[in-house]
Amino acid sequence: MRSSVVSAAAGLVSGFALVAGLGAASGWGDAGPVTVAPTTTSEVVAREGPQYFDPSEVVVGQAVLVPDALRMDGDAAVFTYRLEAIAPLQGQETGYVSQFVGDPGTAIQPETLPPVFPASWTLLTAGASYPGATTTVTSRSVRFDVPTRFSPSQATGLRIESYRVPLPISEVFVLSEAEPVLEIAPGVSVSLIQIVDQGEQTIVQVEIVAEDPFNRENLTVEGVGSVWASAVREAEGRPRYNLRLALDETPENLVLRVRGMVWLAVGGPIEVALGER
Amino acid sequence: MHEETFAELLRSPLDEDIPPRQRSWLLPLVAGVAVGALLGWAWVASRAAEETVVTATTTSVGEAPVAAVPFPAGFLRVSETAAMRPEALYAVRDATVVVITTVAAAGTPPDRSPVPPGGVWELRDVEGRVIDGYEEIRNPASLGTVAVRFPGADAQVRSLALTPLTEPEVITASVPIEIPQFPFTTGRSFEMPLASDLRLSGVLTSLDAEGGDVRWSLQGADALAQVDLAITLPGTEGEDGAVTTMLSEHIAPPYPFQRQRAPRPSPLASGTDVVRRTGPEIDDPTTVTRAVIDVTVSVYRTRDDAVVEFDLAPLTG
Numbered sequence: 001m002r003s004s005v006v007s008a009a010a011g012l013v014s015g016f017a018l019v020a021g022l023g024a025a026s027g028w029g030d031a032g033p034v035t036v037a038p039t040t041t042s043e044v045v046a047r048e049g050p051q052y053f054d055p056s057e058v059v060v061g062q063a064v065l066v067p068d069a070l071r072m073d074g075d076a077a078v079f080t081y082r083l084e085a086i087a088p089l090q091g092q093e094t095g096y097v098s099q100f101v102g103d104p105g106t107a108i109q110p111e112t113l114p115p116v117f118p119a120s121w122t123l124l125t126a127g128a129s130y131p132g133a134t135t136t137v138t139s140r141s142v143r144f145d146v147p148t149r150f151s152p153s154q155a156t157g158l159r160i161e162s163y164r165v166p167l168p169i170s171e172v173f174v175l176s177e178a179e180p181v182l183e184i185a186p187g188v189s190v191s192l193i194q195i196v197d198q199g200e201q202t203i204v205q206v207e208i209v210a211e212d213p214f215n216r217e218n219l220t221v222e223g224v225g226s227v228w229a230s231a232v233r234e235a236e237g238r239p240r241y242n243l244r245l246a247l248d249e250t251p252e253n254l255v256l257r258v259r260g261m262v263w264l265a266v267g268g269p270i271e272v273a274l275g276e277r
Numbered sequence: 278m279h280e281e282t283f284a285e286l287l288r289s290p291l292d293e294d295i296p297p298r299q300r301s302w303l304l305p306l307v308a309g310v311a312v313g314a315l316l317g318w319a320w321v322a323s324r325a326a327e328e329t330v331v332t333a334t335t336t337s338v339g340e341a342p343v344a345a346v347p348f349p350a351g352f353l354r355v356s357e358t359a360a361m362r363p364e365a366l367y368a369v370r371d372a373t374v375v376v377i378t379t380v381a382a383a384g385t386p387p388d389r390s391p392v393p394p395g396g397v398w399e400l401r402d403v404e405g406r407v408i409d410g411y412e413e414i415r416n417p418a419s420l421g422t423v424a425v426r427f428p429g430a431d432a433q434v435r436s437l438a439l440t441p442l443t444e445p446e447v448i449t450a451s452v453p454i455e456i457p458q459f460p461f462t463t464g465r466s467f468e469m470p471l472a473s474d475l476r477l478s479g480v481l482t483s484l485d486a487e488g489g490d491v492r493w494s495l496q497g498a499d500a501l502a503q504v505d506l507a508i509t510l511p512g513t514e515g516e517d518g519a520v521t522t523m524l525s526e527h528i529a530p531p532y533p534f535q536r537q538r539a540p541r542p543s544p545l546a547s548g549t550d551v552v553r554r555t556g557p558e559i560d561d562p563t564t565v566t567r568a569v570i571d572v573t574v575s576v577y578r579t580r581d582d583a584v585v586e587f588d589l590a591p592l593t594g
Contacts, residue, residue: 049349050383059349061364062378062421087421088359088381088390093541113420165364167376168416168424170540186367218418259539261419264376266365 052086056273061165061266062087063115067275070123070152076143077123077130077152079275083140085115114138117164117214117263124157131161137214137263152277160270164263172224174253175206185262187211190221193240195250201229202250208239212263219260347382353585355441358382358390361423361585363437366592368430373400373408375437375589379421394577395543397440397501398425401586403433413543437587442501442544442577448472451571459565460485471574474498481508481570484552486559488523494547498578501544505573506552512564515557523552530555544577 049059057064060083068080114137121132123144132144173182173190180192193205204223210216221241222231229244243256352360358381365376381390395415400408414424425437450469462483470476479493495502506525513521526539529552542548559565 050347052383059380062380085420086380086383086387088379088392089387090389090391092392092420093415093417113418115420165376165378165422166416166419168414168419168422168540170414170416183369185369259416261416264365264367266376 053082053084056275057084058160058270058272059086060118060160060163060270061116065118065160065272067273069276070155070158070274071277072150072152073143075145075148077146077150077155078141078143079121079123079132079158080141081118081272081275083115083118085113087115114166116166118142118160119164119263119265120161120268122159122161122269123155124159125154126156152274155274155277158272158274160268160272162265162268163270164265166261167264168261169219170257170259172255172257174255176253181209184219184258185264188215188219188262190256190258192254197250200246200248202245202247204243204245204250204254206241206243206256208241208258210262215262218262219258221256221258224255224257347384348380352380353587355379355396355439355585356391356393358385359393361393361439361587363587363589363592364422366434366589371428371430373427373430373432373434375400375425375427377423377425377437377587379423391444394442394445395423395439396442396577397579398427399438399440400427400432400434401436401438403435405435406432408432408434415543416540434589434593436589439585439587441580441583441585443580445503445544445575445577446472448574448576449572450477450574451569453567453569454481455567456484456565459562467570469572471495471502471576472498475500475576477502477504477572477574479570479572481568484508484523484568486554486562488551488553491550491552492547493550495576499581500579501546501577503542503544503575503577504548504550506550507571507573508552509569509571510559510565511567511569513557513559519556521554521556521559524555526551526553529553544575 051057052064054064054066057066063083063085066082066084068082070077070079072078117137118134121134121142121144123130123132123146130144130146132142134142167185169184171184173184175182175190175192177192177195181189182191183189188208188210191207191209193207196203196205206221208216208219208221216239219239220231220233221243222228223243223245227245227247229246231241231243234240234242245254348354348360349362352362354360359379360382361377361379363375364378367374367376379393381387395413398409398411398413400411402408408427408429410428412426414426415422448471450471452467452469454465454467456465460483464483465481466479467481468476468478475495475497477493478496479491481489481491483489489508491506491508493504504525505528506523507528508523510521510523527541539551542550
């Protein structure tokens with residue numbers, strides 16, 4: 001009986017040593033560069049906060065960004081992702097906004113609105129970084145111009161450098177020929193272009209002036225009070241509004257109201273998982 | 278078959294010259310080697326797996342959730358299912374604006390998480406002084422984002438305090454008023470009780486054929502309100518029997534030239550409502566001799582025991 005136990009133990013040790021030694025010598029345990037798991041997603045480490053949709057998500061303002069993949073598209077590395085709003089929706093007013101759907105006065109459901117806009121990015125490798133920018137509000141991908149022969153497996157990190165949130169705007173203000181420009185938000189102004197006297201009525205033309213093209217479309221301007229008969233945006237070109245004033249004489253101070261939203265650049269950086277590669 | 282013959286057939290060449298008593302160690306040895314090899318293979322495999330993960334971790338930043346934390350880092354609870362976080366702070370002209378984002382608790386579907394109604398906001402500067410006189414701005418297109426504007430652009434701010442509100446109590450009331458002259462700009466006041474400790478005072482400051490303005494304020498207990506007005510003008514019935522009604526602009530249909538309906542104002546202690554005509558045009562002003570003001574008031578009490586203070590230092594650099 002004792003010899004059986006001894007021989008079983010000896011066999012166990014020698015079998016383990018043989019296979020483990022062979023394995024170590026042959027490099028089974030050596031994970032090579034990233035190619036060992038070319039489609040691996042990122043490591044999941046402890047963080048403070050709950051999970052809404054996916055372990056790899058990151059919170060960006062009132063949304064979470066869920067990484068999809070980093071892949072090559074021609075000469076560019078393209079990172080794709082999903083954005084999910086996590087803002088409360090119960091009781092949210094239905095929007096009457098044309099900027100997202102095209103037709104004035106069309107009601108849209110709040111959950112279809114873009115929650116945030118990740119604007120500028122950096123793709124990192126061991127020795128370099130590559131900037132990228134999301135060009136449209138509804139985009140769910142970002143391109144990075146990388147050297148030829150770049151492989152997504154070389155990427156070591158990804159950051160959102162800045163993102164934008166939909167800043168609500170509602171303000172009554174005064175424009176006059178003496179003070180024809182008014183800043184309403186960082187990088188966004190309303191400018192008095194001209195006043196055209198047409199006899200029994202006057203057309204006041206104002207323009208939304210914004211550094212970023214996507215901030216020119218989401219605001220409306222109208223007159224305040226029953227002396228204003230209409231407000232019509234010019235069909236093409238710059239966001240200019242023709243406000244019809246039903247008065248023979250133009251008042252010195254024009255009381256107007258601007259409403260809507262602008263995409264305000266806020267914080268960062270935010271580290272983002274690279275997703276599938 | 279005879280047992281001895283059968284045993285003979287099963288003999289291994291190794292058995293040839295080994296007496297049965299001396300062969301008893303062989304089977305355990307073979308079994309031990311096999312088990313050891315399996316264990317060794319498992320160890321190598323696990324080591325390889327570990328190292329694969331380690332290699333992947335050098336490129337990764339994803340984070341696993343810590344259970345039982347309902348809101349992301351930096352968000353402070355302002356209601357049962359919602360939390361807020363200041364995202365930005367900027368000065369524009371003569372005002373300071375704090376931009377706040379709102380999230381629902383994880384595990385609560387956003388469409389079952391009520392949009393928090395806001396509350397009473399106070400900005401505090403580094404000297405401890407309180408800046409009030411806020412204006413809370415929302416827009417249906419700005420999902421989950423609130424801007425709170427304070428007077429003054431030069432303050433060195435330290436924190437933002439929010440006194441949250443209760444769920445609203447909706448109260449309706451109706452009051453008739455006489456209109457001796459139409460149109461008018463001289464004001465007609467009205468008052469209506471909302472609760473034993475609260476009443477609404479209002480002034481219809483002007484009214485003409487297309488609309489007017491109403492100023493209102495709450496009197497009594499600490500509370501805020503959202504007010505929806507419908508001013509009906511008896512005597513203006515058209516051929517179809519419809520009566521001219523002036524509606525608060527945030528509940529009136531947008532004019533054709535408007536690209537947006539006016540957003541519903543945030544709860545306030547006092548406010549001014551613009552009302553706009555719906556229904557038939559008023560051809561003969563002399564038919565307007567009285568009005569019925571129907572008011573729907575959503576009353577929010579302040580929750581003084583639940584004040585939330587947001588540190589603005591991360592935004593001021």
